[in-house]
Amino acid sequence: MEKQDQLLMKKQNKNLVLDIIKNKSPISRMEISKITGMSPTSITRIVHELHEQGFVRETELVTSGVGRKATLLDVYDDVLYTIGVEIDRLIVKVGIVNYIGEIISFESMTRDVTENYSDTLEKLNNCIKELMTEKDIRTEKILGIAVGLPGFIDYKNGIVKVSDQLGWKNANLANDLKKHTGFEVIVDNELKMKIVAENFMGMAKDSLNAVLVGIGSGIGSALILNGEIYRGESNNAGEIGHTVIDPTGNVCSCGKIGCLATYISEAAILADSRKVKDVQSIDDVFDSYRNGESWAINILDRTSTYIALAISNILCLYNPEVIILSGNTIKKFPEIKEAIEKKCDLYIWEPLKEKVKIVYSMFTDRGVVLGAAIQAQNTLLDLE
Amino acid sequence: MEKQDQLLMKKQNKNLVLDIIKNKSPISRMEISKITGMSPTSITRIVHELHEQGFVRETELVTSGVGRKATLLDVYDDVLYTIGVEIDRLIVKVGIVNYIGEIISFESMTRDVTENYSDTLEKLNNCIKELMTEKDIRTEKILGIAVGLPGFIDYKNGIVKVSDQLGWKNANLANDLKKHTGFEVIVDNELKMKIVAENFMGMAKDSLNAVLVGIGSGIGSALILNGEIYRGESNNAGEIGHTVIDPTGNVCSCGKIGCLATYISEAAILADSRKVKDVQSIDDVFDSYRNGESWAINILDRTSTYIALAISNILCLYNPEVIILSGNTIKKFPEIKEAIEKKCDLYIWEPLKEKVKIVYSMFTDRGVVLGAAIQAQNTLLDLE
Structure with missing residues (x-):
């Protein structure tokens, strides 16, 4: 040879x-x-x-x-470190993660809606350097940074194509953050980062076929199929929010009728709630439910119905080992879990029922940071 | 080393x-x-x-x-051959395929609905031996046989778990056919065999992400994702027939309400048609459409609507490069293509539209045989 x-x-x-x-x-x-x-x-x-x-x-x-x-x-835990970052509309989180996937240092900062792109990068850089100093970690021990955020990402080039939540468009985040910090940077959608964490040590540990569903202000999913992140042809796979679930139903901003998101997203729940009561936020809707107000019970009952139908459809199409539910709606309104489970039991096709686990993410608020850090290891470590 | x-x-x-x-x-x-x-x-x-x-x-x-x-x-074309077989309810097809994927010999035989399992195997064996003799192909040139058929298959062990169409249950087809023929045998669902042919030389040639949709007596799909056949956890992935597309709609035999199959399968179209006219077969429905009978036009208009919605959903979830439509409904009723295309143009989400090709299988009646033979090569050839 x-x-x-x-x-x-x-x-x-x-x-x-x-x-x-x-x-x-x-x-x-x-x-x-x-x-x-x-x-x-x-x-x-x-x-x-x-x-x-x-x-x-x-x-x-x-x-x-x-x-x-x-x-x-x-x-050795400390042979190298990676830095996981989550940037969301109102919060930025940073964690330093060691070689075996432990978060050894974590910080979260508020982010103003009007905060501009370079301010966020500057703040991020300062935070990273502070955490490194605090834990006495030398620059050469850091393999790189990974950022998870909501939006449509060109992960190959580290470019945020569009993030409505952050108000960013065609932001060359990997390059720009590398200039600030000096470290290699990768960027991906937050749900993709989170499923990496679930696959590494969460509810989909070592699973070859898993789906992470995010239910909150946005509706989406991330996929591990045949043991790899599945992205599809243009990184749009798993776009469950725009699957039609009721063709005679609600009009969606995408121009179709009956998209799943028009029944279960925060905005959809709020819009319907406001036909009845002048609520300020999604929390008001959940409070009304807890006060026994029938309109809130009806709307959220419909939400759980459509979530269960979506789970049943996901199961038919991807036939995964595990479906993990996550997102703000599940977190802030845990009462919905029982309703979802009961309806799943009715809706899920018998031959598929026995093989699947439907579970909830156990990462509270650090899943994206951890997953990003692990993805940085997976992507950037290539020993000679 | x-x-x-x-x-x-x-x-x-x-x-x-x-x-x-x-x-x-x-x-x-x-x-x-x-x-x-x-x-x-x-x-x-x-x-x-x-x-x-x-x-x-x-x-x-x-x-x-x-x-x-x-x-x-x-x-060399003739260094080895594989034998592709399709077994369907009323027909059995056999083809000998050379090393570069050319069908060099083909035969199809009718199959009686009441024909029993071992009769079918015996007939198959005779047909294979005849074709070999006819083309003067020696036994040692045959690498093996692959069979594609409708139903739920344990492809690892070559067992037909259930095939309602053939009336077979827990049939140890790979072993039994090996006993008859002396050749190695693999078995898989017909749509999976067909997408292998599409991926080798058809409408999804060399595609990494492709979906083959079958629309006829059954409704299903087969998937190539990240360049491999995607099966899911229990080989049920792509089960589009039981995705819910209208939760206030038709009752399905699976116990759910609004499954796609209840709108577009042959049985569903026939059942609805019989509410209006005493039709004998699906061909009568297509004839009535061609005669301008309004009920047939309405029913088949709804069929094309649900097919287009299903395509739109498939696109959101798998984000493939190509979606291939096939099956008896498309073959016998090509008028439906134009309606599907118009509706797809309305339904498909803009960001996904530009990247996808929606096409029709070009294999007339030999796709399963060819795909099976190629799959036999892929699976059984392992040079020392």
Whole structure:
């Protein structure tokens, strides 16, 4: 075999072995050999290199099989860090995450609706530098930054094509933030970042087929299919908000009739509520529900019906192992969970029912930051 | 690098190089080297082995670049064959397909609704042996058989779990047909076989993200996502027939209200038609439409509306490059195409419209047979 092919293969094998140690630690060299099909000699050589580079250490000695002893391997938490960022309309969150996915430092800042783009970047940069100083983390330990935000993102070039929520259009965020901070930057939609966190250590841990549904001011979903983020041809896959669920129903701003979003988004719930009562915010609607006001009960009953129908449709089309519900509506109005579950039980097609788990995100307010940081690791770490 | 790793990699490289020559022929060694990143020396060695094994030959000499000459490579059509089979309620089709995906021999046989399982297998075996004799193809040239049929299939074990159309349940088809024929057998749903043909040389040629929609007695779809067949957790992905499209609409046999199938399947169209006129078959409905009978025009107008809504939803969720419409309704009633296209133009969300092609399958009646044969190659060929 030629030298150049061998080098490429060596590099691939090394990154593979490191991934396995990180995800399955503590693990023995022999187990790695079994998983990869690579010879014990190769594994020993690679582990030695990874140790020299500061990634891998030996931990305990255990008895494996008939009297044989095996040393287990683990990774160093602090070999590198990534920075996860969530930018939302009214809040910016920053977290430093270590190599094994622990948030070791976290900060959130309010964001004014009128705050302009470079002010946000400046604030972000200051916050990152403060957190690094606080935890005494040197610049060369930081692999890079990942930002999750609402909107349509050109993730390959790190450009925010449109974010109505932030009021940004064609913002070259990856480049601009790199100029401010000096770090490599990747950018993606917040739901995509969040499903990475769910897949790494949340409700879809290690799942090959998972759907994360976001229900709040926007209606959308992110997908892991066959073990990878699924984006579709133009990064629009999972656009459930504009699937038609009732062709004789509500008119949608997109020009169609009966889109799911016109029944379950915050704006839709508010618009219908205001036909009855002069409510200020979605919280007022939830309060009215809790006060037993029939109009609020009716509107939110319809919301849960359409959410359950959407879940049933998602299941038919993607046939995932798990569907994770998240977003402000679920968070602020947990009473809706029971209604959704009862209706799912009625709507979901029997052959699909037994195989799927319908669950709720367990990350409270740090899911996007964590997922972004992990995605930064996945994308930017490529050991020679 | 260890011997065992080198052997594995050599094998992978060899299969990769063969795939490239087959799909991109005529191609030079240098181009293969560029595509794979492997060294010219390795490519030369692998090509030599593939030539010795009867797969690859040199074709013409061309001038490439400044005065340099390159010999192009091609594969032998007849190095091996696979057999594609489609079993449907009233018809069984068999085709022998050569290594470059040409059907060199084809036969179709009627199947009686009451015909039992082993009779069908016996008939199939006789037909295969006859076609082989006719074309003088030796047993050792046949890599294997692939069968596409309607129903829910355990493709890993080649078992037909349920096929209502054929009246089969838990039929161990791969094993049983192997006993009859002596060949390796794989089994999959007919739409999955067909999308393989579309992806190989049809309307979704080389597409990474494609959806094939089948509209006829059954309503379903098959998916290529990120370049692979997408099956979901229990091989039910793409089950569009049971997505709810109108929650105040028709009752479905699955127990839900408003499933897509209740508006566009042959049975649904027939049931509605019989409220007006004593029609015998779906062809009578199409004839009534052609005679200008208003009830038929109204029912089929609604059919095209729901098909277009389904296409719009498919686009939102999978964001494919191409959606291929196929099935008996499209074939027997081509007038529906114009109506579907007009409505798609109204329904499809603008940001998605420019990226997608909505097309019709060009395979007349041999798509499943061809796709099955190609899938047999993809699955069963693994050169040492």
